[in-house]
Amino acid sequence: MNDRRMVFQENRLWLPFEALPADLPTLTSLRLPEGWLAQRVSPEQPLPPGVEALGLRDAHPRMAQEDWLQAGRAHQWLEWEEGHRFCGGCATALEPGEGQGRRCPACGRTVFPSNAIAIIVLIHRGEGERRQWALARSPHFKPGVYSAVAGFAEPGESLEQCVHREVAEELGIRIQHLRYFGSQPWPFPNGLMVGFTAEYLDGDLRPDPSELEDARWFGKEEMPPLPSPISIARWMIDAALGHPWHEPGAAS
Template identity: 45%
Template sequence: MKQISTAELHEKHAHRRAIFFTKEGKVIVEKDTFLLPVATTLDRLGIPVQDAYHDEQVLIVQLNEGESLFDSSVNVISPREAFLLLPDQPERAEVLLRASHWIVAHGMLQFCSRCGASLEKVLETTEKKCTQCERSFFPKLSPAILVLIRRGEEILLARGAQHPPGMYSVLAGFIDLGEAAEQTVHREVREEVGLEVTNVNYFGSQSWPFPDSFMIAFTADYLRGEIKIDPSELEEARWFHRDELPLLPPPSTLSRRLIEDFLKRSASQS
């Protein structure tokens, strides 16, 4: 990821499309796309550029004004909302995730956590280096697991206070210090719903930089126990039959892909 000057942006990249972020890190969307033509968008918005970065995959422009300064011709949304608009466009989604994560990381990595001096970018990478003690810093990733628990034709879904009303999803939890992801699955299931699971298998992964998660998804089979939720984590958890599922997470999420995969497999078995 290379930082470029405003002059360079105008001279060399004016013909390209870029992802435009506001000062606070929201994404500018116009006519259902976040990939906007550089020259015309800068001219029309008339807002100065704060920073610009590019690599082979993506051109990023961060503008020097907050959300409130944009007129109603553009839509200003969170990176998460922009991602959810792209259920069937994995390549575009990847570019958006990469740009969003960089904007978050760049905002967080301003000063050295050891000596307090300012950090500067290392060209062509996402690394930043302390100008005094030369310590290196990289964008943070916080790995977390997702797990779909099966019991015959049923799956365990849960909802926490952060879920929209009526929506249930698979269990999730951050990987703790020293843990392998499979150990996290067993621990989270035990802590959140009081169950034991078996046949824990890797399903897939997804960057989730809202602000810095990395999701690793597993399937597992119910082994034993009665549901007993941890009320500090969950409002409710229950078994749902495949034919009677509640409101589910949006299609571009890894949790939804886990559930859809279960439905496809259980349909082909019956």
């Protein structure tokens, strides 16, 4: 059993792990299947000497990749545990249920951990040196950064239907030859990003002003600032450009 543990304070991770005190008053505590003990402390809990509280994005350069992935997993489990203490039907306190689920002793309703499913798609047109990629800019991005188009799947919608809908709504174009690229757990706070590539079919780029600031076609030699290397968006773009990239699911 892995005796290592990680501590969160709201959405911030305490680092380094080696400096964590042995005894802490916790709000939530759970054991991951891999053996890590994940804990969350009160927002008022003072930081121990030698410990920093960092958001997961800022913590990434300070951690081994596998540890960072486990931290993201722990964060999502803690979010689910804390958000499912009571039954959504009758407000009775939930009890442990089958597997990792919870069951209401009053009405019998059961709930299981789940992710918010989102798609992300990198669209290309042209061939060879004339190939271009459609990238868009959200007002929430860091200054100057463009990325592939993403969006959440709706109930009753397949991933493929979601891709075509999001592209039509956000960019105003149609695509074809959709191909699966890979997926990535995205702990901000509890998502699963499913990546696709696609070929442009027709239409003119018309970014939805309610979602995007801008959208353009970029060639290989004119790329704007790109998303963080920790994201599947960057892996897709790097792969398309022939740069080294992190293969989804590959060992780090």
